[in-house]
Amino acid sequence: xxxxxxxxxxxxxxxxxxxxxxxxxxxxxxxxxxxxxxxxxxxxxxxxxxxxxxxxxxxxxxxxxxxxxxxxxxxxxxxxxxxxxxxxxxxxxxxxxxxxxxxxxxxxxxxxxxxxxxxxxxxxxxxxxxxxx
Amino acid sequence: xxxxxxxxxxxxxxxxxxxxxxxxxxxxxxxxxxxxxxxxxxxxxxxxxxxxxxxxxxxxxxxxxxxxxxxxxxxxxxxxxxxxxxxxxxxx
Numbered sequence: 731x732x733x734x735x736x737x738x739x740x741x742x743x744x745x746x747x748x749x750x751x752x753x754x755x756x757x758x759x760x761x762x763x764x765x766x767x768x769x770x771x772x773x774x775x776x777x778x779x780x781x782x783x784x785x786x787x788x789x790x791x792x793x794x795x796x797x798x799x800x801x802x803x804x805x806x807x808x809x810x811x812x813x814x815x816x817x818x819x820x821x822x823x824x825x826x827x828x829x830x831x832x833x834x835x836x837x838x839x840x841x842x843x844x845x846x847x848x849x850x851x852x853x854x855x856x857x858x859x860x861x862x863x
Numbered sequence: 864x865x866x867x868x869x870x871x872x873x874x875x876x877x878x879x880x881x882x883x884x885x886x887x888x889x890x891x892x893x894x895x896x897x898x899x900x901x902x903x904x905x906x907x908x909x910x911x912x913x914x915x916x917x918x919x920x921x922x923x924x925x926x927x928x929x930x931x932x933x934x935x936x937x938x939x940x941x942x943x944x945x946x947x948x949x950x951x952x953x954x955x
Binding site: 777785787789792795796800803806809811 | 911915916917918919922923926929930933934935936937938939940941942943944945
């Protein structure tokens with residue numbers, strides 16, 4: 731329970747505010763928390779960036795929609811081939827059904843990629859960064 | 864929309880090159896090639912369908928077009944500090 735909620739409930743318990751007033755305050759608190767959590771929601775990233783810096787500098791920017799369309803391609807794999815692929819993936823511990831991936835799942839995956847950042851530093855001074863923007 | 868143009872820029876100590884590659888001509892060529900190969904593609908598709916390997920051909924074609932369209936705004940920049948070379952590729 732948050733501190734503000736506790737304070738409001740204590741004020742009701744001590745008679746400083748009425749239950750109706752407490753309800754309005756709790757509603758206003760929920761609205762405020764709803765706004766702040768929506769602003770903290772990951773934005774939909776548009777590109778995947780790969781940046782390599784060191785002796786040679788490489789900067790690659792690829793639209794993230796390629797990922798979406800690539801996943802759509804998996805839905806076109808014939809069922810016989812798909813069952814083989816899923817069997818092999820299960821052997822490696824990857825237990826998910828490629829043929830039943832929904833659009834909402836893909837959108838959620840892409841939205842959560844906004845927070846992805848991979849940073850690799852090699853011994854010879856090369857730095858590889860992979861992130862979404 | 865599928866990408867129509869690719870910009871290629873190469874800069875070295877000795878020379879600079881800037882190319883504007885009309886990808887639409889390549890798509891046109893590939894389209895004509897597809898039309899010519901269509902009978903063979905259809906025969907292969909029929910043979911696979913008879914064996915039970917159903918591939919939605921039209922959807923596959925549309926997905927490939929979509930994949931090509933998603934390549935728009937792809938950029939690649941490579942530079943080497945050792946020999947002052949820079950390569951920039953962008954697909955529009």
